[in-house]
Amino acid sequence: MGRSTAREDEKTALRALPSVDQVLKRLEGHEALAELPRVRLVAAVRECLATERRQVLEGLRAGRRPSPPALDGFVEQVVVKLSRAGVFSLTPVINATGVVLHTNLGRAILSPLALERLACVATQYSNLELDVAEKERGSRYAHVDGLLRRLTGAAAALVVNNNAAAVLLALESLARGKEVVVSRGELIEIGGEFRIPDIMRRSGAILREVGTTNRTHPKDYAEAIGPDTALLLKVHTSNYRVLGFTAQVTARELVELGRQRGIPVMEDLGSGCLLDLRPYGFPYEPTVPDAVAAGLDLVTFSGDKLLGGPQAGIIVGRADLVERLKKNPLNRALRIDKLTLAALEATLYAYEAGSARETLPALCMLTEPLSAVRRRARRLFRQLSATSRSVLGATLVEDRAQVGGGALPLVELPTMAVALAGRSAQELDRALRAQAPPVIARILEDRLLLDCRTVQNAEVPLLARALSRLAERFGA
Ligand SMILES: *Cc1c(COP(=O)(O)O)cnc(C)c1O
Numbered sequence: 001m002g003r004s005t006a007r008e009d010e011k012t013a014l015r016a017l018p019s020v021d022q023v024l025k026r027l028e029g030h031e032a033l034a035e036l037p038r039v040r041l042v043a044a045v046r047e048c049l050a051t052e053r054r055q056v057l058e059g060l061r062a063g064r065r066p067s068p069p070a071l072d073g074f075v076e077q078v079v080v081k082l083s084r085a086g087v088f089s090l091t092p093v094i095n096a097t098g099v100v101l102h103t104n105l106g107r108a109i110l111s112p113l114a115l116e117r118l119a120c121v122a123t124q125y126s127n128l129e130l131d132v133a134e135k136e137r138g139s140r141y142a143h144v145d146g147l148l149r150r151l152t153g154a155a156a157a158l159v160v161n162n163n164a165a166a167v168l169l170a171l172e173s174l175a176r177g178k179e180v181v182v183s184r185g186e187l188i189e190i191g192g193e194f195r196i197p198d199i200m201r202r203s204g205a206i207l208r209e210v211g212t213t214n215r216t217h218p219k220d221y222a223e224a225i226g227p228d229t230a231l232l233l234k235v236h237t238s239n240y241r242v243l244g245f246t247a248q249v250t251a252r253e254l255v256e257l258g259r260q261r262g263i264p265v266m267e268d269l270g271s272g273c274l275l276d277l278r279p280y281g282f283p284y285e286p287t288v289p290d291a292v293a294a295g296l297d298l299v300t301f302s303g304d305k306l307l308g309g310p311q312a313g314i315i316v317g318r319a320d321l322v323e324r325l326k327k328n329p330l331n332r333a334l335r336i337d338k339l340t341l342a343a344l345e346a347t348l349y350a351y352e353a354g355s356a357r358e359t360l361p362a363l364c365m366l367t368e369p370l371s372a373v374r375r376r377a378r379r380l381f382r383q384l385s386a387t388s389r390s391v392l393g394a395t396l397v398e399d400r401a402q403v404g405g406g407a408l409p410l411v412e413l414p415t416m417a418v419a420l421a422g423r424s425a426q427e428l429d430r431a432l433r434a435q436a437p438p439v440i441a442r443i444l445e446d447r448l449l450l451d452c453r454t455v456q457n458a459e460v461p462l463l464a465r466a467l468s469r470l471a472e473r474f475g476a
Helices: 005-016 020-027 038-061 071-085 113-121 142-152 164-176 194-201 218-224 251-261 288-293 317-327 329-333 338-353 361-367 371-381 386-392 424-434 456-474
Strands: 093-096 154-162 181-184 189-191 205-208 227-236 266-271 298-302 313-317 395-402 412-420 438-446 448-453
Touching: 005 038, 020 038, 020 164, 020 288, 038 071, 071 218, 093 448, 113 266, 113 338, 142 154, 142 288, 142 338, 154 164, 154 317, 164 181, 164 194, 164 205, 164 227, 164 266, 164 313, 164 317, 164 329, 181 218, 189 298, 194 205, 194 313, 205 218, 205 371, 218 251, 227 251, 251 266, 288 298, 288 313, 313 317, 317 329, 371 395, 371 412, 371 456, 395 448, 424 456
Parallel strands: 093 438, 181 205, 181 227, 227 266, 266 298
Antiparallel strands: 154 313, 298 313, 395 412, 412 448, 438 448
C-alpha cells in the first residue's frame, strides 16, 4: 500500500469518530453529570476521543479495519467514566480492612466534637491569634498549650503540621551543623519512602549512629559524645520490632547520660498515646506522660495516630527548648492551620474530660470488645438475603485485625468479618472498590474479608446494599 493511500485511510477512519461538540450536546441534561463543570466534561470527551483515535490508528497499522464506536456507545463510555470519577476526588470510603489507623485511608477519623469545633472555626472568624481580653496579638499555640501541659506533665508545648515536621524542626533548631547521637536500630523508615535518617540530614544535623541493628548499650552513646554533640535522640521503632537477642537503651538511661554530660535528650515517640491501653488487653507502651516523667527534654508524636485526632505534630518538653523551636523561622513554614487546631483542641479536651475512650473513634475501635464487633458483623450478615449470601459465598469468620499507622505492630485485635468466597477474592475486591462509596476490604488467601472492627455502625446498611447490588450482578 502506498504511503498516500495509507494517509487517506487514516483520515477517513478518524473522520468517522464523533466530534467533541456532538458528544457534548448528547451529554447535556444528563442527570448523572449535572454537577460536573463544563470544562471537566470537555476534558473527559477529549480524553476519550484521543484514546479512540489512538486505537483506530493502531488498528489500521496492524492491518485491521477500524470500527469506531457508534455515537451512542461512545457517549455511554464517557458517561460511565465521568460518573465513576464523581464530582470530588477526595471522598469517603468504607474501611473494611480492620486496620484502625490506616495511613492510606486517612488514619484517625475525628470525633463529632472535633468536627463541630472545626466547622464553627472554619465558617466564622475566630480568635486564632488575638488575645480578645487585651485586644493584643495572641498566639495560635495558646489554644492547646494548657491542655498539652496538663495532659502530659510537660513544662511547654508546640504543635506543627505533622510529626515528621516536629522532628525536622527540633533537629534544625537544636542540632544544625552539630552531631545527633542515635541508635542504628532506630533508624527507621516510616512509610511512603520517608526515612528518619533522611529527615534528620535535611535538618542539617550530622548523624552519629551508634550500636548495631539489634543491640545498643548506654556506653555506645557515652563513647560517641564529643564536643560537637548537640542532642541524644531516641526514635520509637513504631512499625517494627527486632526480636531475639536485643538490647535497647531506655529513655531513663539516656536521660541520665544526657544529664551527666549536659546534653539534651529527645524521643520521637511516633504514635504517642496519652492513655495506658493495658486495661483493654494491650501490651505496655510508654505513654507521653511516661516519656515526660522519664525526664526527656523533648518528646514528639503524631496527632492522628493513637491520639485519635487530626494530622499534627506535637512537641512537648523543656520550656527553653520549646521556645527555641517556636522562634525558629522554619516553624512558620511548618505551622499548624486553624482547622487542625480546632479539631486538635477538641480531641485533647476529650482526654481532659475523661471521655476520650468513648468519644474518639480510633480509641473506640481499638478497645471495642469482640462481642460488639461480632454483633456488627452479624447485623451486616443478617441484612443480606439468603440468595445474596449464597451468590457471594458469604460466611462469618473470626480473624485478627491490626492497629496500623505504625503503632503497636505486634498487636493483633480479635475481630469478626463477613468473608466472601463466591468469586475470586481479586474479582470481589475490584467490584467492591467500584461501589459508591468504595469498600476497601482485606484479602486473606482466597477469600475477601469485610472486617467489621473498622466498619462504622452507620455504614452497615450502606455496606449491605453494596453487597446486595454485587450479588444481583453476579447472580444474573
Ligand atoms: C509515624 C511516625 C512518624 C511520622 O509522623 P507523621 O505524623 O506521619 O509525620 C515519625 N516517627 C515515627 C517513629 C513514627 O512512627
